[in-house]
Amino acid sequence: MSARAAALRLLNAVLGETPRLLSELRDSTWLLAMPAPERARAQRLATDCLRQIERCDRLLAKHVKKTPPLPVQNVLRLATWELAEGGAAHGVVHDWVTETSRMQAHGHLKGLVNAVLRKIAAEAPSEWPKLRAPRLPDWLREPLVEAYGAPRILAFETAHAAGAPLDLTPRNASQAADWAEKLGGTLLPTGSIRLGSPGQVSTLPGYDDGAWWVQDAAAALPAKLLGDVTGKSVLDLCAAPGGKTLQLAAAGAKVTALDISETRLVRLKENLARTGLKARLVAADALSHEGSYDAILLDAPCSATGTIRRHPDLPQARDGAEIGELIALQEAMLEHALTLLKPGGTLIFCTCSLIPDEGECHIDEALDRHPELQVVRPTLEGVQPDWITEEGGIRTTPDLWPDEGGMDGFYMAALRKPH
Numbered sequence: 001m002s003a004r005a006a007a008l009r010l011l012n013a014v015l016g017e018t019p020r021l022l023s024e025l026r027d028s029t030w031l032l033a034m035p036a037p038e039r040a041r042a043q044r045l046a047t048d049c050l051r052q053i054e055r056c057d058r059l060l061a062k063h064v065k066k067t068p069p070l071p072v073q074n075v076l077r078l079a080t081w082e083l084a085e086g087g088a089a090h091g092v093v094h095d096w097v098t099e100t101s102r103m104q105a106h107g108h109l110k111g112l113v114n115a116v117l118r119k120i121a122a123e124a125p126s127e128w129p130k131l132r133a134p135r136l137p138d139w140l141r142e143p144l145v146e147a148y149g150a151p152r153i154l155a156f157e158t159a160h161a162a163g164a165p166l167d168l169t170p171r172n173a174s175q176a177a178d179w180a181e182k183l184g185g186t187l188l189p190t191g192s193i194r195l196g197s198p199g200q201v202s203t204l205p206g207y208d209d210g211a212w213w214v215q216d217a218a219a220a221l222p223a224k225l226l227g228d229v230t231g232k233s234v235l236d237l238c239a240a241p242g243g244k245t246l247q248l249a250a251a252g253a254k255v256t257a258l259d260i261s262e263t264r265l266v267r268l269k270e271n272l273a274r275t276g277l278k279a280r281l282v283a284a285d286a287l288s289h290e291g292s293y294d295a296i297l298l299d300a301p302c303s304a305t306g307t308i309r310r311h312p313d314l315p316q317a318r319d320g321a322e323i324g325e326l327i328a329l330q331e332a333m334l335e336h337a338l339t340l341l342k343p344g345g346t347l348i349f350c351t352c353s354l355i356p357d358e359g360e361c362h363i364d365e366a367l368d369r370h371p372e373l374q375v376v377r378p379t380l381e382g383v384q385p386d387w388i389t390e391e392g393g394i395r396t397t398p399d400l401w402p403d404e405g406g407m408d409g410f411y412m413a414a415l416r417k418p419h
């Protein structure tokens, strides 16, 4: 299968009647059967097109009177993105017309595809830059506007449209500057390394030895909130694929890494093997785990709306229907985690969500239920005072560090149990 045909299949699945996330499709047999570079090209093409889908549709709207069947509509979107990105018009149009002609049910629409794409090829260079950054769908835009105000949401949308650079967490913080130089990256104020155009990650120096791992700069903060964990028993309660487990193990903690998903734990195991770090792995439901720990990191399952820069399929494939259940699960997990924490211990609660109900509100409510708990106000290097929230957590959003390339949306707070 060609990269374009595979990108089309991915887009059809994300935008189909039963929408799928690209991450759910990653291990599809048909995709894994492709040579790695072609597979990567297909995934990049589908991801980039989804990131710009509203711009593609706006450009196409002038030339398509009646919406064609979804697979043909997606051909037009993918080709429009390629043309907007500067793809050679003749090749792009030819290949997508050929792709259309192969469709059993829609091959007869190849003439339409040809005619529309010729017009798009002519106008994309001048019209594309005038199009606004794609808007979030209403199910997400409305609660975010309420929480942050409309101007900030425009800034979030601009950041989403720009995509994300690749951030690495160095295994040894004292070698961060050396690795940044070796990899041609930038050392960020919080200690992560940022790469502009990394190419294939697994071929970079230091990958095989586990000198660093891929982790967004914002996602690297929650584990650091625990401070010195040397020799402490730390429970990483929703651990897979393990970015935070690696940080805690590298910092000298005795880590128990628990996750409900056996498949995702396999990835955690591979990450531990690559880095030579150690953790006790437990496949279980966090809500039924028993034990007593010096510190706990709860990176609860959430809407993942803080990661849209890297996962632009999410607002398309989801409609927010599951958020209520997630909020209830997060609260139950937080309550149970507190029972596993030793007196004097610290619990980090975090989610990669932009929605305050999945972040700040949980801490406010936990403090109401347990007035004896204390929020430990963060003093992390590189964390700006205006990221610190009223109740003493950290709120990051995609529009922060606009000149450096943004960061994921995250919420985190440290709760201390009294002795």
Ligand SMILES: C[S@@+](CC[C@H](N)C(=O)[O-])C[C@H]1O[C@@H](n2cnc3c(N)ncnc32)[C@H](O)[C@@H]1O
Pocket (backbone or CB within 6 Å): 237, 238, 239, 240, 241, 242, 243, 244, 245, 258, 259, 260, 261, 264, 284, 285, 286, 287, 299, 300, 301, 302
């Ligand atoms: C946000 S991800 C964790 C990311 C991870 N902490 C990291 O840094 O790589 C949330 C995880 O929660 C796990 N999960 C969901 N429900 C769970 C449950 N009831 N018990 C334990 N783990 C659960 C999911 O399998 C998923 O791996």
